[in-house]
Amino acid sequence: MSRRKLQDRLKLKNVETSHGEQFNDLLRYVFQVTNRDLQTFGWENREIAKSKLPVLQHANVLGWFDGDKLISQLAVYPFQVNLFGHIYEMGGLTGVGTYPEYANLGLMNKLMLHALSNMRDRKQSISYLYPYSIPYYRRKGWEIISDKISFEVQDTQLPKLRMVPGNVERVTIEHPDIRTIYTQFALQNHGAMLRNELAWEEYLRWDLDDMTVAIYYDSDDHPTGYLLYWVAEEIFHMKEMVYLDEEARTGLWNFVSAHFSMITLVKGDIYKNEPLAFILDDGDIKETIAPYFMARIVDVTLFIGQYPFKAQESDCELVFSLHDPMLEWNQGTFTLSVNKEGKGSLQEGGGKPSVIADIPSLTSMLMGYKRPAYLARIGRIQSDGASVQLLEKIIPNEHPYFSDYF
Known part of the structure; x- marks a missing residue:
């Protein structure tokens, strides 16, 4: 069968609790969880499908189906994180996998686009994940934000x-x-x-x-x-x-x-x-x-609107040129305005950009994992000296803590 015919018969839809066994079978295959592994962790007499049932009940799980067979999937958990004292809605991406015979069809890229769009609709302005491949997720817009x-x-x-x-x-x-x-x-x-x-x-x-x-x-x-x-x-x-x-x-x-x-x-x-x-x-x-978790800004305008910049003696403004490898609403020229109290807002448009950055680098910077001056020095952002100094002043200086795993 041609790849075109194969793609035409695949359907993208929500994964329901009735698909629990297939959901776990795909996870176990992709991550090579064997029966011996389950015995080591004391799961030999338990039903792993039941153990993952809360995921299918409470998470947003998307999948590609070939007929009735689940062949590619991802899950987004509804979580919250504390960012500099402000509580953000966070989409925790997990359960990512595709059977190898369906690889290289662009299925996961489309799943991620749907998942990120759903996160935006649910006001989850940031997403976390544990990477099985840092280069892969960097290409999708995530960046390292914590270490272990x-x-x-x-x-x-x-x-x-x-x-x-x-x-x-x-x-x-x-x-x-x-x-x-x-x-x-x-x-x-x-x-x-x-x-x-x-x-x-x-x-x-x-x-x-x-x-x-x-x-x-x-x-x-x-x-x-x-x-x-x-x-x-x-x-x-x-x-x-x-x-x-x-x-x-x-x-x-x-x-x-x-x-x-x-x-x-x-x-x-x-x-x-x-x-x-x-x-x-x-x-x-x-x-x-070692690097631990990665994150990406899902909706940069919403994220900035919630972000607690440091208070300054006067209002300030910077024009950004942003690139996002997946999300069009995070791309283009934006004007960042921050008042004296540290309240920020982001508007589309502006004059000549003084800061050029991609979403992974912006995420790392605003999360406090890497400072603006360092990112400019290694070429991850392009900016003039005055703009970098301003970013150093208004971005809180605290390293992220994250100990969870999902």
Whole structure:
């Protein structure tokens, strides 16, 4: 059969709960999740289709069908993120895959266009994703916006006990204080996701059954930090350490150090630009940094209208020439106006552009992952010195935090 005839018989439509088995079959094939993998994570006696049912119930899932067969798909989760203290609606892109015999037909590009258009309609002005291929998603308009620092600390390098007024309690993952702490933490940290029920389910989906939670309570019995962890083969695995203040951080590390006689190594990840080595007495530890999540601005006008620029002594204005590899509404000449209070707006049109940028670079810059001066220096944006200095003044200087996975 010719490729043209094949394309003509394919239909793009929503993936419903009735397609759950096909949805999971495609995910397992594309990401090579085997039965042995499922057994390793304790899923051998569970129905994976049921485990993913909330995705099909609460997410926007699009797919290409060849007759009744689902052959290409993606899902957009309805999430929220904290960007410099403002809550944004975010479309979390996941479940992306196409069977190899249907590759190179442009199916995924059309799916993404539909998904991004739907995000715009739902006022989701930014999208996050975990990339299986950074170059691929860069070509679609996403850019790296967060890093993951993985560390290994030998038992002899663990912090010495430091007295704190509170105490740690071990609890189950269902304890309500965990979500209370995380919500406060997310509201304090730029880039973080405000986890709804779907987000929590995704975050904990593949965890081992023996994962434990330790909560730090201050002297007034307020929960101010928690640690998700498990111990296996003399290794202390830290999934997530969340703390609202330094007292909680110290208390949780005291708890980790109390395992000295049981372990030889502590392994974990940090999702902020704060290497662990600096705060340990013995900082000669192993740390590796890797790019983690990517994001792209979906609707640049809406995004700018919500963005908290830094207050200045007077109003300011810049003219941008923007390029988006997929979305026509993000392309062209735009005038950015920011008043003294930091309220910005973006209007189509303007004079000669003083800043030339593409959506990936603009996303990285406005997310605080890379500064304007750096992007100009490496040629990712083109601008005169005065415009770069103005961007440095009005864009908040804070590195994104993002620890979730979906």
